[in-house]
Amino acid sequence: MHLVPADRAGRRTIDGHRVCEAIEAIGAPEAVRTWADRFSLLAxxxxxxxxxxxxxxxxxxxxxxxxxxxxxxxxxxxxxxxxxxxxxxxxxxxxxxxxxxxxxxxxxxxxxxxx
Known part of the structure; x- marks a missing residue:
């Protein structure tokens, strides 16, 4: 599955399939913010x-x-x-x-x- 957002689609990648896996692993920006907020409380x-x-x-x-x-x-x-x-x-x-x-x-x- 091609997950590279349109604003980054023109950029050169070395391991495109891994980039897509990384994007999938990161998930939605809102979820990343929620985790960052949790970790900041624990920091x-x-x-x-x-x-x-x-x-x-x-x-x-x-x-x-x-x-x-x-x-x-x-x-x-x-x-x-x-x-x-x-x-x-x-x-x-x-x-x-x-x-x-x-x-x-x-x-x-x-x-x-x-x-």
Missing amino acids: DPGRLALLLALHRAGPLAVSDLAVATGMNDPAVSQALRLLRTAEVVAGEKEGRIVRYRVIDPVVNELLKQVT
Whole structure:
């Protein structure tokens, strides 16, 4: 199958069939952006530490996450806000306590590979 977009069709290739395979492997630009966004969330050591803690230990409150990761409470809250906005984690309120957990199944799978 010829997958080279029209705007690149005139360019010289060495292994045309491999170029087509590469284009197919890359997929839609929107999917690449989604993966890049996920990886950028995981690229920060603090956020990754939070996600690893939540993945392994289950739902935890901000103060417990701060102790577990060595971060301060405001930094944990800020990181969780970003992860919540990206729909990677969710908080469940029990009285005055909010416990967070990982809800993104793809991130959960990636965290399994890390641990």
